[in-house]
Amino acid sequence: MTAAPRPTRIVVVTGAPGAGKTETGRRLVRRYNLPAALIDTDTVADIYPWNADERLYAVLGRNLRSCLAAYRDWGARVVVVSGVLLPGRSLDQFRDLLDDPSLEWVFYGLRAGPDELAARIRTDPKVQDAGGRLAWSHLDGEVPSVPGVRLIDTRTRTVDEVTDLIATREAAELGPAAVTAGVTRPFHAARPPVPDAAVPVRTTRVPAPDGPVPPRGDGHPGVLWVEPAEAVRVCRTALVRLGFPAKTAETTAVDLVAAETHGMPSHGLLRVAEYAAAIDAGHLDPTAEPVVTRTGAGAWLVDGRHAPGVVVRRSLTDTLARADTGGPVAVGLRAAGHLGRLSPLAREVASAGLALVGFVNYCGAGQKVAPAGGSSGMWATNPVVLGCPAPPGPPVIADMSTSTVAEGVIRSALLNGGSVPPGLLVGPDGEPVTDPRLLYTSPPQAAILPAAGHKGHSWGAFVEILAGVVAGAGHPADPRLPGNGGLFLAFRVDAFGRSESEVARAITGIEALLRSSAKDPAHPPPRLPGRGPRPGAEVAFPVPVDVWTRLLDPLGAVVTTPALSSTEGQLP
Incomplete structure (x- = not known):
């Protein structure tokens, strides 16, 4: 037929x-x-x-x-x-x-x-x-x-920007290979156009929590393959429209795109929509500057004043660097914008010859992680960051959530139209769920599980105690406006009588021992955290069409599409 x-x-x-x-x-x-x-x-x-x-x-x-x-x-x-x-x-x-x-x-x-x-x-x-x-x-x-x-x-748009918006919407409905979307040149020259017949799509459609979304075109939102330089340009423009100063917009855009190229879209471009919502709600001030106050011997408090994360991170780095000459430093953090990945902070501090221990919470908000044995959200994902210099190699760094995954991983799965593996989310009845939408219903019908059960629960609780209570950022029993709080400790690695070179040689010895333990030549040997191969920063990466649409229109002037409305008002 x-x-x-x-x-x-x-x-x-x-x-x-x-x-x-x-x-x-x-x-x-x-x-x-x-x-x-x-x-x-x-x-x-x-x-x-x-x-x-x-x-x-x-x-x-x-x-x-x-x-x-x-x-x-x-x-x-x-x-x-x-x-x-x-x-x-x-x-x-x-x-x-x-x-x-x-x-x-x-x-x-x-x-x-x-x-x-x-x-x-x-x-x-x-x-x-x-x-x-x-x-x-x-x-x-x-x-x-x-x-x-x-x-x-x-x-407030140029002709190119208007064309970008329409082309992105067309790509969402005809398929990403049928239309060059988002920019005035192809995203990836290596991907030839599909002239006819079926246009391939790369993701599945996300129904709304209260029922199926009517099909749009082929019924899939699709993804676009974006060159990093173009992503930085578009992201920077979006942030400037949101009110970010030019320098802050540039630094933030570079940081978000770096997360994408390093395989962490959970901390990448999807955050721009979150920033827009936070500005609208009064939780983020793109022009604010942090205030740093000395609170005791070797103790400092950074009041982020809801400034963007990259601005607050600069204040944290400068304050923690005091440990290079003045002994160990403890820094409390309150009311910061989203800090994003913590590994860049650890890398900057370690480059000054300092070890770092840090705990970051969400000021008592963002309660999406269940306690051990529970099934409703109590904590935020509450990451911990650790860093130690080990020249001549790169520093050893661990940046990890105390939950099974960062919340952005669940959100990324939602925007891509997929499910999540069992073992990440739990439903109100204590049974596993794989539908990412359930984390964003009101009230939530799912919670993220703590990492390793009671161990992740214990880490998450201590983050709330140290960052939320001790540093005064806010905690679940006394939440503040959503944002990041924290407590950070920095000290020189020679503070206990061992020289920097001795510490570095010892770390190299541990690394050699790890490598010698490899049993399967078909797999890479074990390594120290933070010392894996760095992904290429110039390789095109996939972005959900809906995320790209929000970048092109961060103020929401375009009529909302069904795929966008499926999560509208539900992103934390």
Whole structure:
């Protein structure tokens, strides 16, 4: 039996004069890796004298129908139409085609205020009279009346950024190989476009907690393969839009992308949506600077003032470095933004010849980890970080949650549309669950298990006691605003009478002993933590389409897609 031909996708970019439809359409059509064509209504309805009346709409309708038929005969899978197509006006010429099962209509509505439209029209080299176009600026208010339109606020976006948003949405519905999404060049030149037939997708769709999400395109969100440099650029731009100073945005973007290239997406780009929510809730101040206060002999307190994690980490590093000349240092931390991976902090401290022991909590919030024998959240994931210099090799570092996994691992599985292995989550009845959505329902229907049962529970409890109680950051019985608190100890490795070189040689001896214990030549020998091979930082990595969409639109100006709404309001 022959399969029915796939419908031709008609992608309409509509809006008032000056919204940027023509240039967006020209750039968008080049993003498709399928046979595609462009119809610009300015060229098929360019009559003189020009007057927007029924005669013009009729001419436009006949010409568009002819062009559309010709392009379909040619083999177009996608036809991009840019122009002022609105109900009660020119769109009425196509009422019958909107119900044609061989056509799949999608509408993107570009919005802009009157000042932006006027400024664009006055500098636009189009042949149409600028005064006449200005008289139609009020059509911006009619754009939301287009059935099923996906609105895009263009007031603070370049044409490339608007094109990025539409292309990303198209990739989510047609498949990531069918559309070059997110940037104006291919993510990965080694991945050729798929010209026809089935477009491969890499992930499964995530239903909403209260029921299935209606299918979208092929029913999968998909992933995009992103080059690190491009990811840094897009992430930096998103953070600046959220209010991060340029330098802080750059450092944060580099840090998040480094997590991705090191195989830790749980601490990568998905965090930008979390930062946006935290700013909106008043839990993160992107322009704040920490305040450091001496509280005793060798004791200091860093008040993060809800500043971004990379800014707080710099204050922590500088304060802990005092141990290089003034004896051991203990540093308490309160009210920090998300610190992210702790291994960079340990690496920076160890590079100064200092050993580090650190405990980080979530200020008593984020109670997603069950205690030993329990089935509801009590602790946050409460990581512990340890570092020790061992020149000439890299420092020995351990950065680990006291739960079975970091919470971001569960969230990453949710965004990728997959399940998690048994043994990570427990349901209210004490039975294992593998559905990551259950951690984010209200109330939660799952909790993360502590690492190694009662051992991880004990570590998690001590983190709350040391960071939350002793350092005063907040704990589950007295929670503060969500953020990171901590307690850190730093001291020189020669503080106990052994020289740095003696310590380094001893660590090298331990490492040699580990390597000699290898039994299976087919597997790498055991190693000290933090001394494994470093992943390549220039290799493209996969990003869920929904995560990339949020990066391109961190303020949420685009109409939420079903895949985004499946977790909307549930991310901690």
